[in-house]
Amino acid sequence: MEWTESIRGAIGYIENHLLDHIGAEDVANEVHMSSFYLQKGFKFMTGYSIGEYIRYRRLYLAALDVIVDKEKTIEIAYKYGYDTPESFTKAFNRFHGCSPMQLKKDISGMNVFLPLKIKITIQGGNEMDYVVEKMQGFKVIGFEREFSFDNSYEEIPEFWDEFCEKHMTPLSGKEKPEGEIQQVISDCCIGEYGICIDNIGEEGKFRYLIAGTYHGGNVPNGMIVFEFPDMEWAKFTCSGPMPGALQSVNTKIFNEWLPGNPDYEIAMGANIEWYAQGDIRAVDYESEIWIPVSKKRK
Structure with missing residues (x-):
């Protein structure tokens, strides 16, 4: 697989497994690439580590679930891979700048983090x-x-x-x-x-x-x-x-x-x-x- 397609494939795999327990090694195995260079290249090309990208995407989707208000905070926390509601709320607050309860009252502070799209322009x-x-x-x-x-x-x-x-x-x-x-x-x-x-x-x-x-x-x-x-x-x-x-x-x-x-x-x-x-x-x-x-x- 070519380098650019490997990065695209990595993003696609992450998006399809955001509710699963996955990490950089799983992503690297999926695109048949060294985990070291996939993570290094991913960071240079997107500005995020693979761990950050997975975490930010989950927290954005979690915010959407909070707004819909069909699940309890503890259920949302477990759904997106957090061991406790406290650890989820702490990460949520750090990413969105407000707690889940505050977001329900005012969604203007939500940090939108959509799937990345890789576009390469070769120069040189x-x-x-x-x-x-x-x-x-x-x-x-x-x-x-x-x-x-x-x-x-x-x-x-x-x-x-x-x-x-x-x-x-x-x-x-x-x-x-x-x-x-x-x-x-x-x-x-x-x-x-x-x-x-x-x-x-x-x-x-x-x-x-x-x-x-x-x-x-x-x-x-x-x-x-x-x-x-x-x-x-x-x-x-x-x-x-x-x-x-x-x-x-x-x-x-x-x-x-x-x-x-x-x-x-x-x-x-x-x-x-x-x-x-x-x-x-x-x-x-x-x-x-x-x-x-x-x-x-x-």
Whole structure:
């Protein structure tokens, strides 16, 4: 299934199963796609995570049921997947800005959330600045944390801030590293990569590494090693201040390159962001996005 049709198919499946207990893994299985890249692409193309889209659609339909007033609040809560009326009312209030009882009296505050329609306009497609490079397998080492697709945009920068404050600031200005962790950070250039990896079996979540290239040796407590196999990588060049340049290219990858590319498809649930040394706010700052790909079968 082509990328654009996969996203459309995902939306169609969600709409047909809004009253069922489904999540991102179920949607990905339906359209035969990596859950990691489906969720990542869905977010870039629609502005919502799959979890958010399902939740918002259910809360909109729940509001319609509240207005009709044929069911009790507890029945509506269970109908749309909430364990208790209290948890339903809390989510309802957060989304619509009023309680179910208040909405019955005044429907003007209802937040309308209709089914999404995907329309792709390909602009540039394969003319993006990228190369496809076959690389031997390599290992990375770094600090890992688990994130949800719902909150990763806010929480990953916080993870980087913690890393810099805890490890990079104490290391700066020293003639040589002190301790095992500082030595590994220095030797392996920890912070050169930001890596997302599919967290198989964890619904709506992925692993994220602040990492560098692993050259062997002891792995300090609190750090992990991950190995990538031999494969081809599509490497997209980004030029400009962070994070805007990376976000712009990421959006183009999912809105233009993947829908319009006749030759390559995603090969693994992972992607790498590479960062050059230097001022990340500079207009000529260089970074890259690496996507694992394989040739499409003709």
